[in-house]
Amino acid sequence: MDNLILIGFMGCGKTTVGQQLAKRLSYSFLDTDKYIEQKLGQTVGRIFEEEGEEFFRRLETETIKELTGKLNHTVISVGGGLPVRPGNAEALKKLGTVIYLEVSREVLAARLKNDTTRPLLSGKDGSLKMELLYDKRLPFYEAAADIKIVTGSKHPQDVVNNILEKISQ
Numbered sequence: 141m142d143n144l145i146l147i148g149f150m151g152c153g154k155t156t157v158g159q160q161l162a163k164r165l166s167y168s169f170l171d172t173d174k175y176i177e178q179k180l181g182q183t184v185g186r187i188f189e190e191e192g193e194e195f196f197r198r199l200e201t202e203t204i205k206e207l208t209g210k211l212n213h214t215v216i217s218v219g220g221g222l223p224v225r226p227g228n229a230e231a232l233k234k235l236g237t238v239i240y241l242e243v244s245r246e247v248l249a250a251r252l253k254n255d256t257t258r259p260l261l262s263g264k265d266g267s268l269k270m271e272l273l274y275d276k277r278l279p280f281y282e283a284a285a286d287i288k289i290v291t292g293s294k295h296p297q298d299v300v301n302n303i304l305e306k307i308s309q
């Protein structure tokens with residue numbers, strides 16, 4: 141199987157680190173947000189706007205089902221909310237080793253303050269929404285993870301090195 145799955149809060153670096161990790165390992169790379177966007181021909185923002193969050197969550201669950209048993213030597217970066225929905229965390233474990241990229245609220249707030257692509261944080265109360273969601277989700281990430289990487293404000297390549305060290309242990 142040998143798939144690696146990156147989970148964690150929006151902005152923790154799943155997509156950025158995942159791409160670089162895949163390159164280092166000569167693995168394929170798949171991002172569930174991109175997969176869904178390509179399947180529907182619409183951005184995640186547009187899907188939330190037109191169909192609502194619940195519709196997007198169903199697509200995420202469907203995506204894991206579609207991928208199970210089909211991937212090998214692949215780094216999979218998933219959307220930040222995916223491990224929260226009942227059943228998804230268990231399904232991810234069947235897909236490969238689950239790696240949680242932990243990052244503080246402060247680093248995230250700085251990274252995401254001008255972001256316009258994450259519908260759950262849009263609007264004037266973006267930072268408050270982030271704080272509330274962060275606390276709510278933390279236990280789900282902790283429970284879903286096989287491995288936790290404390291990323292702090294490390295450069296993506298250093299996060300990749302940390303992951304490689306941990307999985308070789």
Ligand SMILES: Nc1ncnc2c1ncn2[C@@H]1O[C@H](COP(=O)(O)OP(=O)(O)O)[C@@H](O)[C@H]1O
Nearest residue numbers: 149150151152153154155156157251294295296
């Ligand atoms: N380790 C890092 N250090 C600094 N900036 C980062 C790091 N990882 C990601 N970023 C930046 O933060 C933003 C969100 O990263 P992204 O990989 O899209 O996160 P995620 O997929 O977890 O939401 C991007 O602008 C990206 O360039």
Ligand SMILES: O=C(O)C1=C[C@@H](OP(=O)(O)O)[C@@H](O)[C@H](O)C1
Nearest residue numbers: 149150151173219220221258259
């Ligand atoms: O945390 C979430 O609920 C979401 C995270 C996003 O992905 P990233 O974690 O890659 O930003 C994307 O799936 C969508 O905007 C919802």
Ligand SMILES: [Mg+2]
Nearest residue numbers: 154155173217
């Ligand atoms: Mg991402």
